[in-house]
Amino acid sequence: xxxxxxxxxxxxxxxxxxxxxxxxxxxxxxxxxxxxxxxxxxxxxxxxxxxxxxxxxxxxxxxxxxxxxxxxxxxxxxxxxxxxxxxxxxxxxxxxxxxxxxxxxxxxxxxxxxxxxxxxxxxxxxxxxxxxxxxxxxxxxxxxxxxxxxxxxxxxxxxxxxxxxxxxxxxxxxxxxxxxxxxxxxxxxxxxxxxxxxxxxxxxxxxxxxxxxxxxxxxxxxxxxxxxxxxxxxxxxxxxxxxxxxxxxx
Amino acid sequence: xxxxxxxxxxxxxxxxxxxxxxxxxxxxxxxxxxxxxxxxxxxxxxxxxxxxxxxxxxxxxxxxxxxxxxxxxxxxxxxxxxxxxxxxxxxxxxxxxxxxxxxxxxxxxxxxxxxxxxxxxxxxxxxxxxxxxxxxxxxxxxxxxxxxxxxxxxxxxxxxxxxxxxxxxxxxxxxxxxxxxxxxxxxxxxxxxxxxxxxxxxxxxxxxxxxxxxxxxxxxxxxxxxxxxxxxxxxxxxxxxxxxxxxxxxxxxxxxxxxxxxxxxxxxx
Numbered sequence: 001x002x003x004x005x006x007x008x009x010x011x012x013x014x015x016x017x018x019x020x021x022x023x024x025x026x027x028x029x030x031x032x033x034x035x036x037x038x039x040x041x042x043x044x045x046x047x048x049x050x051x052x053x054x055x056x057x058x059x060x061x062x063x064x065x066x067x068x069x070x071x072x073x074x075x076x077x078x079x080x081x082x083x084x085x086x087x088x089x090x091x092x093x094x095x096x097x098x099x100x101x102x103x104x105x106x107x108x109x110x111x112x113x114x115x116x117x118x119x120x121x122x123x124x125x126x127x128x129x130x131x132x133x134x135x136x137x138x139x140x141x142x143x144x145x146x147x148x149x150x151x152x153x154x155x156x157x158x159x160x161x162x163x164x165x166x167x168x169x170x171x172x173x174x175x176x177x178x179x180x181x182x183x184x185x186x187x188x189x190x191x192x193x194x195x196x197x198x199x200x201x202x203x204x205x206x207x208x209x210x211x212x213x214x215x216x217x218x219x220x221x222x223x224x225x226x227x228x229x230x231x232x233x234x235x236x237x238x239x240x241x242x243x244x245x246x247x248x249x250x
Numbered sequence: 251x252x253x254x255x256x257x258x259x260x261x262x263x264x265x266x267x268x269x270x271x272x273x274x275x276x277x278x279x280x281x282x283x284x285x286x287x288x289x290x291x292x293x294x295x296x297x298x299x300x301x302x303x304x305x306x307x308x309x310x311x312x313x314x315x316x317x318x319x320x321x322x323x324x325x326x327x328x329x330x331x332x333x334x335x336x337x338x339x340x341x342x343x344x345x346x347x348x349x350x351x352x353x354x355x356x357x358x359x360x361x362x363x364x365x366x367x368x369x370x371x372x373x374x375x376x377x378x379x380x381x382x383x384x385x386x387x388x389x390x391x392x393x394x395x396x397x398x399x400x401x402x403x404x405x406x407x408x409x410x411x412x413x414x415x416x417x418x419x420x421x422x423x424x425x426x427x428x429x430x431x432x433x434x435x436x437x438x439x440x441x442x443x444x445x446x447x448x449x450x451x452x453x454x455x456x457x458x459x460x461x462x463x464x465x466x467x468x469x470x471x472x473x474x475x476x477x478x479x480x481x482x483x484x485x486x487x488x489x490x491x492x493x494x495x496x497x498x499x500x501x502x503x504x505x506x507x508x509x510x511x512x513x514x515x516x517x518x519x
Contacts (some may be wrong), residue, residue, distance in 0.1 A: 055417050075423035087412035088518035089436045099422035101432070133516035150422055 001028040001066035001076065003052070010047055010060035020211035021047050024061070027205060027214065034180060034187045036197035039207030040244060047188045048157055048212065051186065053079045054155050066153060075099065078147035080157045084139045086131040091126035092142050093118065097192070099150035117145035120179060129232035137168040144179065151230075152188045173199055177224070194244065198237050199226055206243045216243055232240065297484040299461035303490035313485055316476050318469060319492055325494070326457050326469040329385065333392025334453045340393075341400035341449075342442060348401075349408025350434065362401065370395035370456045374463060383465035388457065394450035395456035403445025407438030440512035454497050 005027040011020050021044040023234040027033050037045045038072050050056040052063050063070040065077065078099075087096050095100075100110035116126050121141040123211055131139055147155055161169045161177075171194060180187055191197050197204045203220040218240055222232055280377055309319045314372065316322070347354040370391050371436045377387035411434060421432045435442075461471025470489055476484035 031370075045380060053421055055420065061296040071419075073420040073423075077421065079418065081414045081418065083412075083414055084417045085412060087433065087436070088514040089512075098424075098432075100417075100418070101407050102422060102424045130514060130517075132514055146418075146422070156421075166502075179345070 001186065002031055003027075003066075003154055003188070004064040005048075005052070006062050006064065008048065008051060008058045008063070009054070010044065010051065011059045022051075022058075023211040024214070025221070026215055028183055029186060029188060029203075030159040032184050032187055033203060034201050035176075035189065035203045035205060036201040037190045037205050037207065038197045038244070039190065039192065039193065039212060039242070040209055042191055043207045044212035045192075047078070047111070048207075049156050049158050049188065049190050050153075053077050053163075057158075063114045074094075075103075075150045075152060077154045077156055078150055080143050080147050080155065080160045081141075082159045082162045084131070084136075084143045084148070086142055087210075088131050090130075091127065091132070092123070092129050092131065095131065095142055096149050098146060113149055114145075117149050119181065120148070122175070123143045133196055136164050137172055140164065140172060141175065143178065148179070148183060148185070152185070156191045157187065159190055159192070162191075167202065170224055171237050174225075174247065176200070187223075191222040194237060194240050195228070199228060205241060216229060258377065269448065285315070294481050294483055297318055301484040302487045302491070305484050306491060309492075313473065314476060314480055314482065316473050319470070319473070319488060322468060322470045322473045323496060326461060326471065328451045329388050329418055329460075329469065330392055330457045332385070333389040333457070334450055335398050336389060337396035337444060337449060339451070339471040341397050341445075343402050345401045345404025345442075346408050346430070346434065346438070346447075349405045349411075349438070356486040362398075366398050366402075369432070370452070371459050374460070377460075378463065383463065387463070388466075391460045392453045392456045396453040399448040399452060400442075400445040403440065403448065404442045405439065407441025407445070408434055411437040439514040440508065442510060443504070443508055445500065447508070450504065451497060452502060454493075458493055 002196040005025055007235060009020065010022040011018050013019075014206065025048065027128060037048060037143070039045045047056065052070065053060045054063075054070050054077070065074075070077075071249060087098065092248060095123075096117050097105075097110040097115040105113075114122070115127065118127055121144060123141060123145075126134065126138070131142065143160070144155075158173060161172050164172065176187075177200065187196075189200060198220060201220055204220060206215045206218060207213065208215045220236060224228075229232060283296070284299050287298045290296050293301065305313070305319070310321070311318055311321070316323075341374075344354075344358060348358055349355075373391055373394055374387075377390045381387035381390060406519045415433050415437055416429055419429045424432065456469035457469065458474070461469035466472045470493060474486050474489040477483070477489065
């Protein structure tokens with residue numbers, strides 16, 4: 001399913017002062033593509049993701065997913081939050097099965113599907129545990145499984161590894177790429193880490209400072225799996241870093 | 251020159267244990283009680299511990315033709331349960347509604363702020379005027395006492411639900427109703443439970459007072475006020491002890507369930 005953003009703008013009003021967070025964003029994300037939205041903090045990248053997820057309304061413009069306009073949250077997109085937002089009163093398995101339960105799938109069937117995704121994230125044997133018994137990295141994997149279990153077309157990830165230590169972060173990046181490879185989902189990934197963006201994506205959308213607008217779309221053609229220490233990687237990284245550091249003209 | 255008195259080692263060890271601190275005050279109270287009762291020497295003012303224990307040791311014996319301690323305690327407990335249920339059935343839905351919708355909040359809030367500071371006992375004359383003596387007026391007073399803590403805790407619990415829980419549920423395909431049943435209520439449940447615990451405590455206090463209303467003829471509060479009229483101070487104290495024990499017991503029960511069912515609240519994070 002392709003995802004098209006047409007002229008998305010978002011204004012916020014605070015104490016009668018209108019300020020623009022996003023300005024006329026046009027984008028196209030191809031099927032099965034791994035795309036990163038990269039930008040300085042406060043540039044509105046999370047807002048953009050929330051608009052795509054249907055959690056917030058754009059002031060102007062529209063989000064078109066597979067030919068139809070997104071008006072609210074749909075199970076064609078699944079969002080993964082930085083704080084995992086697992087339901088702490090549910091077991092890991094019941095967390096993963098949540099979306100299916102909402103659809104009215106019976107318990108046996110949804111546990112079967114959930115177990116499959118539990119396997120996929122490498123946590124089989126943890127189904128009966130509660131989220132608070134898991135580490136941060138494990139919790140975020142459960143959140144990924146929970147999102148995948150509803151079989152969405154697009155996976156929206158809002159700085160999912162932002163709260164993790166560097167080592168766990170690198171490990172999860174690799175795991176996510178493996179999962180992406182296996183499930184063939186379209187992924188839209190928000191990050192402020194240039195390194196993460198270059199390591200993960202087919203395409204990086206670089207946003208400007210607030211109000212965020214598309215500064216440049218960088219295609220990353222480095223072969224996978226990528227080597228962070230290679231010269232080519234460093235070259236691309238330097239280039240993208242340059243885009244972010246440049247003084248803004250708007 | 252300083253002289254340190256020589257005390258046996260076990261005595262030092264005993265003093266340094268927390269259990270000593272926990273039992274110290276009760277022991278002091280009991281000793282002073284006994285000393286005072288001997289000094290006063292009047293059973294109608296302060297009976298000795300022994301005569302209170304005598305009453306407590308026969309909890310099933312009829313007292314002054316008003317029934318036994320245990321029997322009356324059960325009558326009171328039954329009334330509390332009814333009033334408490336009425337309060338919970340009203341307070342929890344209103345609290346959830348107020349927590350979820352600004353309009354519902356605005357609709358109820360001003361009224362609640364006005365009625366909340368009124369002590370439940372201030373309603374006694376009105377209860378008598380409206381419902382006469384009987385179960386209904388007692389239930390009314392108990393329900394008013396339990397209503398506000400349950401309501402305010404429910405409201406707080408619903409409001410403090412993580413926004414991303416609700417958003418995650420929405421993106422996973424949950425409808426409004428499902429968000430309410432599967433996210434809002436379980437997410438707020440620990441705080442609602444706290445409200446129920448506090449509410450029950452207050453309801454328990456209210457029932458005793460409500461049973462002291464003129465014309466009542468059963469319940470632990472009635473037993474106490476009758477004993478006062480007959481000058482049976484040892485029964486009054488025995489009744490108070492029973493009230494305390496039951497109140498404490500129910501509170502502990504609530505806490506045990508809280509620890510079992512809502513462990514995640516402490517551990518999540």
